[in-house]
Amino acid sequence: MGKRIGMEIALAAAEAAALCRPDVIAAYPITPNTHIPEHLSDIVAEGRLDAEFICVESEHSAISACCGASGTGARTFTATSSQGLLYMQEVLPIVSAMRLPVIMAIGNRAISGPINIWNDHSDIMYQRDTGWVSLFAANGQETVDMVIQVFKIGEHRDVMLPVNINLDGFQLTHVVEPIIMPDQEEVDRFLPAYVPYAALHPDNIVSMGTLGMPEIYAEAQKSKNVALVNSKKVILEVWKEWEKQFGRKYEPIQSYRTEDADIALVTMGSMGETAEIAVDELRKQGVKAGLLKIKLWRPFPFDDLKKAVKGIRVLAVTDRAVSFGGPGGPVFSEIRSALYDVPKRPKIVNFIIGLGGRDIQVENFMDMVRRATKGKLSEPYEFYGVRG
Numbered sequence: 001m002g003k004r005i006g007m008e009i010a011l012a013a014a015e016a017a018a019l020c021r022p023d024v025i026a027a028y029p030i031t032p033n034t035h036i037p038e039h040l041s042d043i044v045a046e047g048r049l050d051a052e053f054i055c056v057e058s059e060h061s062a063i064s065a066c067c068g069a070s071g072t073g074a075r076t077f078t079a080t081s082s083q084g085l086l087y088m089q090e091v092l093p094i095v096s097a098m099r100l101p102v103i104m105a106i107g108n109r110a111i112s113g114p115i116n117i118w119n120d121h122s123d124i125m126y127q128r129d130t131g132w133v134s135l136f137a138a139n140g141q142e143t144v145d146m147v148i149q150v151f152k153i154g155e156h157r158d159v160m161l162p163v164n165i166n167l168d169g170f171q172l173t174h175v176v177e178p179i180i181m182p183d184q185e186e187v188d189r190f191l192p193a194y195v196p197y198a199a200l201h202p203d204n205i206v207s208m209g210t211l212g213m214p215e216i217y218a219e220a221q222k223s224k225n226v227a228l229v230n231s232k233k234v235i236l237e238v239w240k241e242w243e244k245q246f247g248r249k250y251e252p253i254q255s256y257r258t259e260d261a262d263i264a265l266v267t268m269g270s271m272g273e274t275a276e277i278a279v280d281e282l283r284k285q286g287v288k289a290g291l292l293k294i295k296l297w298r299p300f301p302f303d304d305l306k307k308a309v310k311g312i313r314v315l316a317v318t319d320r321a322v323s324f325g326g327p328g329g330p331v332f333s334e335i336r337s338a339l340y341d342v343p344k345r346p347k348i349v350n351f352i353i354g355l356g357g358r359d360i361q362v363e364n365f366m367d368m369v370r371r372a373t374k375g376k377l378s379e380p381y382e383f384y385g386v387r388g
Contacts, residue, residue, distance in 0.1 A: 096130060136295055
């Protein structure tokens with residue numbers, strides 16, 4: 001059985017990845033993700049994991065190496081953050097188009113400029129439409145669990161897509177938490193050896209990533225979209241299997257005290273746990289507040305959201321990224337679009353919070369709820385706490 005330990009979450013993510021027995025790891029260190037590839041390189045060097053660790057000169061090379069390795073049938077893993085993820089961007093849609101189940105941990109961080117090394121979700125939002133399955137962890141336990149889960153999700157024959165796991169930079173990556181770490185036997189029982197659908201080999205010639213003429217390009221894009229949408233069924237199956245074996249339940253949208261809620265906050269990532277405390281305090285004051293925590297970002301869980309908001313009068317959606325020139329943050333835009341045809345849908349307001357690592361405390365979430373109860377802000381969306 002796994003044991004309860006105290007460990008920095010970035011190191012725990014590396015340990016979890018090693019338990020999945022990847023064949024190839026290619027990563028370039030960048031703050032605040034650095035401890036993940038550093039620790040994996042130690043694990044390989046110590047002989048605890050039989051894998052190739054490729055020391056590349058950039059993030060572009062890292063994802064390119066993973067793409068090539070996965071194309072030969074290897075189980076692959078990488079990790080990055082911020083500008084490194086943007087540097088990978090050219091290759092990301094190629095990996096998903098080739099249906100290669102590369103796994104990537106992202107220590108979410110603000111992007112330049114100005115230069116900022118602290119946490120928000122700007123980096124992953126730029127990659128929203130690259131065709132990757134995308135999950136958000138709220139704490140160390142979820143990070144470890146999701147790292148293991150996504151290998152099984154991405155490699156499933158009905159999915160065959162790359163997957164990224166998002167863990168907030170510093171607020172998670174550099175924090176020590178108590179974590180139940182599964183042992184190797186448990187992970188081996190949950191995650192079978194990877195058998196690729198097709199692999200590059202000189203004795204069995206196949207083509208991957210060839211030219212897409214106008215006559216087939218649209219069909220190729222639709223095929224990728226269908227695969228991503230349909231991956232939700234497999235994600236739910238894997239989560240149920242995880243719950244059966246390990247006892248920890250995962251849902252696309254996790255509800256907290258929403259049964260009789262009049263107003264609900266919406267969060268992604270580590271701030272959900274701070275928002276939970278705010279909800280508890282508001283309840284003590286007679287405010288019927290609740291919380292929706294989004295765990296599955298792509299494919300977006302439309303049906304789950306529609307069920308989760310029933311009976312809620314106002315949604316206060318928080319975003320940790322800016323959609324410049326748009327109607328609000330990316331999460332807000334997604335939710336408003338998802339609910340446009342819902343009868344008696346809640347009023348939706350948008351707070352853009354925590355950019356570049358700015359602290360958001362319990363009292364701030366309580367203030368957002370109180371202000372959102374009116375169902376309208378003075379502006380279409382608000383940069384919360386920004387000085388005039």
